[in-house]
Amino acid sequence: MYLHGTSKINAQGHLEIGGCDTTDLAKQYGTPLYIVDEALVRQRAREYVESFRASGLKFQVAYASKAFSVMAMCAIAEQEDLSLDVVSDGELYTALKAGFPVQRIHFHGNNKTPDEINMALDANIGCFVVDNFVELQLLNALAGDKGKKANVLLRVTPGVEAHTHDYISTGQQDSKFGFDLANGSAYRAIQETDALTNLELLGVHSHIGSQIFEVEGFQMAAAKVAEFAVQIRSELDVTFRVINLGGGFGIRYTAEDKPLPVAQYIKAITDAIKTNFSEANYPLPEIWVEPGRSMVGDAGTTLYTIGTSKDIPGVRKYIAVDGGMTDNPRPALYESKYEAVIANRANAPIEETVTVAGKCCESGDKLIIDCELPKAEIGDLLAVFCTGAYNYAMASNYNRIRRPAVVFVKDGQSDVAVKRESLDDIVGNDVIPARMKQASTAK
The missing domain is CATH 3.20.20.10 (Alanine racemase)
Structure with missing residues (x-):
C-alpha cells in the first residue's frame, strides 16, 4: 500500500489523513467525501517555488486552477506566492471572490x-x-x-x-x-x-x-x-x-x-x-x-461507503459505492487507474480482487477494475487515492446525484471548503414554465 503525504494507518487500523481519522470524517461529513491533505498541497507548492529560486532565473509558478478550483485553494495559492491560471468566467470569479491578487491571474x-x-x-x-x-x-x-x-x-x-x-x-x-x-x-x-x-x-x-x-x-x-x-x-x-x-x-x-x-x-x-x-x-x-495536477492530485482522497455487491462466478465480483462517475468521471473518460483501501480496516489482509462500481445508471460507471481488497462488507469505507485533480472539477449531477462536500485536513483539524449539495440545490435552478402550469390546471 502506497500512502501519500500525511496519510498513515493509525493505532485503530484506520486510514488517517492530516491527523484526522477518516472514519470520524465520514461520521461528521457523510460520504462520498473529498478529503484534501493541505500540508501536501503546500509542500508541492514550495517544491516548485524553491526549485525555481535555486535556478536564479526570474519566474512565476502559476497554479492551474482547472485542476481544482475552489476559493480555499485560491487562498493557499496566494499564501504560497503562486500565480493563478483561469480558463472561464467561473474560475475567474472564484479567484476574485477569494481575493486573489489580480496581477497574478493569467486567463x-x-x-x-x-x-x-x-x-x-x-x-x-x-x-x-x-x-x-x-x-x-x-x-x-x-x-x-x-x-x-x-x-x-x-x-x-x-x-x-x-x-x-x-x-x-x-x-x-x-x-x-x-x-x-x-x-x-x-x-x-x-x-x-x-x-x-x-x-x-x-x-x-x-x-x-x-x-x-x-x-x-x-x-x-x-x-x-x-x-x-x-x-x-x-x-x-x-x-x-x-x-x-x-x-x-x-x-x-x-x-x-x-x-x-x-x-x-x-x-x-x-x-x-x-x-x-x-x-x-x-x-x-x-x-x-x-x-495543476501535480500540485493537488495526490493530495486528494475520495471516501465512499460500500453498499451492494454482485458476484458473477468465473467472471467478476462487483462492489458498489455511493458515488461513481458523477464525482470521478476520469476512468470513463481516460480509462484512468486508481488504488484504494478499506479505510476502516486498513490493515486487514487482501482476500479478493473486485471491480469497484459506482451507482450511476451506466454500465461504464466503474471506478477501479481489478482492485485488490480485504473482503468488503456493507458499510465499510472505501478510500480512493489521488483524486485531488479533475475530480471535483469535473463532477456532475448526472442521475441528479448531489456533488460531495470537500474538506481540507491539517494537523488534526478538518474544515469544510465546499458544502455538500442538498436536494434543494439540485432543483434550485429549475423552473416550470407558466404555460405548463396552466395546462395542468386546465385538466
Missing part, C-alpha cells in the same frame, strides 16, 4: 467570450494567453474600448508529442490549441500582435500535454521556443520577456506511474532555457510554469 482558453474578456479587463488581470487570430483581434478591440492595454502571451504549438493519452496531449501539430510553429501561423501572430496598439506582447506560451514522466519533451519544447524567439528577434526586432512552458508534470496514481521529483523537472527546464538562450546571446527571459 487561458481557446474560445474566450466577449463577456469573459470584458470581465477580465475590468478586473485588470495580469495576462491573457491568446489562442487564435480571432481572439487576438477581439481582445485588442475590447481593450481599446476601455482605453486599456492588455498584456498577452501567444500560445504556440511546438510540435512536441508528449507520451500521454491522446485526449490530454496538446503540443502536437494537430491540436485545437494555439498558433502552430511549423506552418508559420505563430510567426504571423507575432507580426499581427506587434502591430496592434492595445496589446503588450510579453512572450509565448507552450504546453505539450499532461501526466508526463520524462524531461525530454520539456527540453525539446524549450529548444524549439528558443529557436523561434531568436528568429523573431532577428527578423521582427521583437524580444520575448516571458517564456511559459506550461505544466503536465506527472503524479503517481498507481505503481505503474513513475513521476520524477519536482526539482528534476524544473532543473531540466531551467537548464534548457539557460543553454538555448545563452548560446544565442539572447537575454534570459522570465520563466512561467503551470502545475
Whole structure:
C-alpha cells in the first residue's frame, strides 16, 4: 500500500489523513467525501517555488486552477506566492471572490467570450494567453474600448508529442490549441500582435500535454521556443520577456506511474532555457510554469461507503459505492487507474480482487477494475487515492446525484471548503414554465 503525504494507518487500523481519522470524517461529513491533505498541497507548492529560486532565473509558478478550483485553494495559492491560471468566467470569479491578487491571474482558453474578456479587463488581470487570430483581434478591440492595454502571451504549438493519452496531449501539430510553429501561423501572430496598439506582447506560451514522466519533451519544447524567439528577434526586432512552458508534470496514481521529483523537472527546464538562450546571446527571459495536477492530485482522497455487491462466478465480483462517475468521471473518460483501501480496516489482509462500481445508471460507471481488497462488507469505507485533480472539477449531477462536500485536513483539524449539495440545490435552478402550469390546471 502506497500512502501519500500525511496519510498513515493509525493505532485503530484506520486510514488517517492530516491527523484526522477518516472514519470520524465520514461520521461528521457523510460520504462520498473529498478529503484534501493541505500540508501536501503546500509542500508541492514550495517544491516548485524553491526549485525555481535555486535556478536564479526570474519566474512565476502559476497554479492551474482547472485542476481544482475552489476559493480555499485560491487562498493557499496566494499564501504560497503562486500565480493563478483561469480558463472561464467561473474560475475567474472564484479567484476574485477569494481575493486573489489580480496581477497574478493569467486567463487561458481557446474560445474566450466577449463577456469573459470584458470581465477580465475590468478586473485588470495580469495576462491573457491568446489562442487564435480571432481572439487576438477581439481582445485588442475590447481593450481599446476601455482605453486599456492588455498584456498577452501567444500560445504556440511546438510540435512536441508528449507520451500521454491522446485526449490530454496538446503540443502536437494537430491540436485545437494555439498558433502552430511549423506552418508559420505563430510567426504571423507575432507580426499581427506587434502591430496592434492595445496589446503588450510579453512572450509565448507552450504546453505539450499532461501526466508526463520524462524531461525530454520539456527540453525539446524549450529548444524549439528558443529557436523561434531568436528568429523573431532577428527578423521582427521583437524580444520575448516571458517564456511559459506550461505544466503536465506527472503524479503517481498507481505503481505503474513513475513521476520524477519536482526539482528534476524544473532543473531540466531551467537548464534548457539557460543553454538555448545563452548560446544565442539572447537575454534570459522570465520563466512561467503551470502545475495543476501535480500540485493537488495526490493530495486528494475520495471516501465512499460500500453498499451492494454482485458476484458473477468465473467472471467478476462487483462492489458498489455511493458515488461513481458523477464525482470521478476520469476512468470513463481516460480509462484512468486508481488504488484504494478499506479505510476502516486498513490493515486487514487482501482476500479478493473486485471491480469497484459506482451507482450511476451506466454500465461504464466503474471506478477501479481489478482492485485488490480485504473482503468488503456493507458499510465499510472505501478510500480512493489521488483524486485531488479533475475530480471535483469535473463532477456532475448526472442521475441528479448531489456533488460531495470537500474538506481540507491539517494537523488534526478538518474544515469544510465546499458544502455538500442538498436536494434543494439540485432543483434550485429549475423552473416550470407558466404555460405548463396552466395546462395542468386546465385538466
